[in-house]
Amino acid sequence: MGARAETASGAAETACAEGETRWARGDGQGAEAAFLRALDLARSTYGDGYGEGPAGALLARAHIGLGRVRLAAGDAEQALAAFRRARETDPGGAAAPFWTGCALARRGDLAAAExxxxxxxxxEDPHPRAAVQRACVRAKSGRRAAALDDLRAAARAGALDDEARWLLAALGGGAREAALRLRRAALTALGGDAPDRERAAALTAASWALHRERGAFVPLYAATLVTGGRRDTAADLLDDAARHDPADHRVTHALxxxxLNSPQGSHERCVGAWGALLHDGAFWERIRHGAARRYGVDVPDALVPDLRTALREHLARRLADGAADTDARxxxxxxxQREAEAARLLDAAGGLPEVPVRGGPLRVAALGAARALGAFAAAAADDTLVHAFSALGFARLQLRQGLPGDALASLGELRCRACRARPCAADPGAAPxxxxxxARFDELNPGYAGLADGRERLARDARDxxxxxxxxxxxxxxxxxxxxxxxxxxxxxxxxxxxRRLGRYRQTQAKIVGLALATAKDAHRAGLLSxxxxxxxxxxxVIGANERPRVDGQLARTLADRGxxxxxxxxxxxDAPAADLRRSVDLSPHGRRAQLSLGIVLRGLALQRWGSGSLSGARTVLEDAVEALTAALVHFPDDPExxxxxxxxxxxxxxxxxxxxESGR
Known part of the structure; x- marks a missing residue:
């Protein structure tokens, strides 16, 4: 080989090494470019270089590197083509058939892969991973004994990594040991310069499916799943852990x-988790101390209410911006808002005795504590918790926010989706x-859960x-x-x-009158007489005759003042002042001020008629004045004015x- 060929060969070797280094660092695009450059350099030196020896080995190495890149990108066909060329250039090598088997297994052709x-x-020089991969293929094919033989042989040769060990443990009946090895392998996959997040997530999911061991590392496992794109699996893992230990705010926070960052469809679970955290003292203590350590400043406990409010507002915006209605209404x-308010009330009441559950209705139902909450709320001095932990909670919030129309809309439909599909009750006064x-009544209304008359009480409270x-x-x-x-x-x-339907007509009528009188007095004090x-x-x-005298008395005084x-x-x-005073007198004949003022105003109105040239108009108004003042003297016979x-x-x-x-008119 000449000096020029040796130089080209060395460049090809260097390009291959670069490709392998880039691949190890996760730079698939750079690795592919390096392997293609290596192929070009090798061909310029050796041609196609079929056969054993350095030429074939170098070309095979470049083809295998290129095939691995394409296999990782999901292009099994292109990968198989590259591995086939590697086998042609280096027929005696073990790497080409090994990676061909990997590509065939990825495609689902288990027999050809084996x-x-x-x-x-x-x-002559077997691939060190071939026995392990054949064991995996045999295990997938249902040939457990053959797979175990391969793994035991690989173990004797010292060729087992964490994944091979978990497979050996799983096939041998050691599910917990296998799960632990899977998790260790997942964390390993996340380390280094080029973390393989998808692989780590797949290993963690397999571990959880094999053995559900709860503990302090559950949030870490969930984070591994999330980074690998398996949010649903992560949420299920965290849900399970939360049910096992509802008081662990770290799990709830991770959930x-x-x-919150999942696609649509998880809003009730999301709201349940955050509603619990908003009023979990341990969570806020951890947040406070964590912030103090991170920023090197004191974070007083007095800041927590403001932080809680800011978090609730941020969550509300995120949920409103990123989702459709969870229940179509x-x-x-x-x-x-309902979840946070109910959680606050439960926290203020001391929480559920002997049940470490924090949060509102969604959280309580998700943790299977609806009946415990129902019994606790029923024993309370009032119905505050009962209403807050039910479908009535929405209307109560809206009333507090000054939205009675929205509250009425919320109260117009309290049924779950399945019950809404049934015909509504015929009684127009019945609450829906x-x-x-x-089957979902207790879940949706924990405050009424377990009560023999829970449904009837909810309907009655809704009507009230x-x-x-x-x-x-x-x-x-x-x-x-x-x-x-x-x-x-x-x-x-x-x-x-x-x-009237509720048998509370008289009380309601009296309340309406009281509110109207107070509203009118406020307007009167502000000078808004009209x-x-x-x-x-x-x-x-709108009111009946029994309550009308209360209104008439104030209306008479207001009309007199306006007139x-x-x-x-x-x-x-x-004309208008005279009309006001005349109506005031009609409503309350014993109003001396209105009686006297009516006479005075009518005399002034007569003068205006006279001044405008209407003598007959003046006479008519004065006749009214004399008549009105004569009637006033019946009520005030000794009044000199x-x-x-x-x-x-x-x-x-x-x-x-x-x-x-004299005028003859």
Whole structure:
């Protein structure tokens, strides 16, 4: 071989070595380019170089490197073509049949793969992994005894790695030992300069399927699965561990992170996990101390409420932005709000005795503690926990947020998806709750779980809450800016119809009147007299006669105040003030101020009529004034001001009548 050939051969060797180094570092593209360069250099030196010796070995080495790159990329056909060329250039080598067997096994051709591994074992210099790979193929083919023989032979030769040892343990009946070896191999695959995340995830999944051993390393195993793209398996692993030890916030945290970054479909599980963490003191203590160590500053406990709020808001945005409704009616951010609020209430109540469960309804149900929660809530002094841990929790939240209309919509459908597919109850006053035979009732309503009359109690409580929401909606519409008096009257009227069905008509009517009076007083104090009048008028149209005197008294006073204020305004036309005062007197004849003011305003209105040239109009208004003041004296017979005002009105009327007669009109 000449100097030039030796130089080219050395360059080809160098290119092969570079390709193998790049491949070990995970640079598949760079490795492929190096192997192709090695092939070009070798061919320029040796041609195709078939046969044994350095030429064939070098070409085979480059072809095998190229085939391995393409096999890893999922192109088994191209890989097989490269391995076939390697066998042609180096017929006596063991590497080419070994890697051909790997490609055939990847394609599912187990019999052909076994033959290749056997061929690799029969070479003068057998491939060190051939026995292990043949054992894997035989195990997949169901030939356990033959696979065990191969593995034992490989063990005697010292050719077993962690994966081979777990297979040997699994075939020999040692599931736990095999699982541990699989996990060790997975962690090994994650190390080095070029971590193989997919392989690590596959090994971890196989380990978990073989033996489910819970413990402190579960979050680490889950992280391995997630990095390899196996989020569903990771979530299942963490779910299992959480059920085994609900108090381990590390597992719950890992589960929450896994589900938060998973595709759609995991929102209820995700909300359940984060709802538990938001009010888990151990979790926040770990976060606080971890931040202090990381940043070298003191993180006081007083910051936790703000951190919790910020986390809840961030989660709500993430869930709302990245998902469709989980139940076709409840958005994920509302699920989280209910879960966090219920978790807070349970934490404030001291938590479930003897059951280390934290969180809200979704978490409690997921951990199988619904009935324990139901018994605990039923024994409480009030129904706060019962309602929070049920479908009513959404409406209660919406009412607290000032959204009674949304609360009514939530209360309009409390059934699960399966029960919604059934015909609704014929009774229009019945709350739509799940059927008596519903298997998911306890899961969806842990606060009522285990109660003999749980379904009936939920329906009754829903109707009560709906009544409260209707009254609140009407009140809000009265107080809106601008108020919607027609809508308010409609809402309050519906509330009274609902109240009659529940046997609470009189109490509800009294509450509506109280709210209307308070709203009108607020408007009155703010100088919004017309708004106060309209508020009382709206309430008056919906309530019964028994409560009307309370409204009429305040309406009379408000009308009088508005009429007097308008009459005292410079340049005011007095028709409207006169109408207000006349209505005030009609509603409350014992209102002295309104009676006297009506007479005064009518006299002023008569003067305006006279001034505009209407003598007959002035006479008519003065006749009304005399009549009104005469009627006022019936109620206040000894009132000198009213008597004097009547005398003046009569004198003015007499004068106008004289003018009327003289004009002949």
């Amino acid at each position: 033959a290749c591994f056997t061929e690799a074992l029969d070479r 929450g992170l896994t589900l 409840v958005p994920p951010d509302l699920l989280l 709750v799940c059927e008596p035979d519903c 809450l709906a009544l409260h929401a209707r009254v609140t909606l009407g009140h809000d519409q009265l107080r809106a800016d601008p108020p919607d008096f027609d809508a308010a009257a409609t809402s309050l009227r519906r509330a009274l119809v609902h109240a 708004r106060a009048v309209a508020t009382l008028e709206a309430a008056r149209t 007097i204020a308008e009459a005292n305004r410079e340049g005011s036309a007095l 009213i008597a004097e005002e009547r005398r003046r009105a009569q004198d003015e009327l007499d004068f106008v009548r004289e003018q009327f007669d």
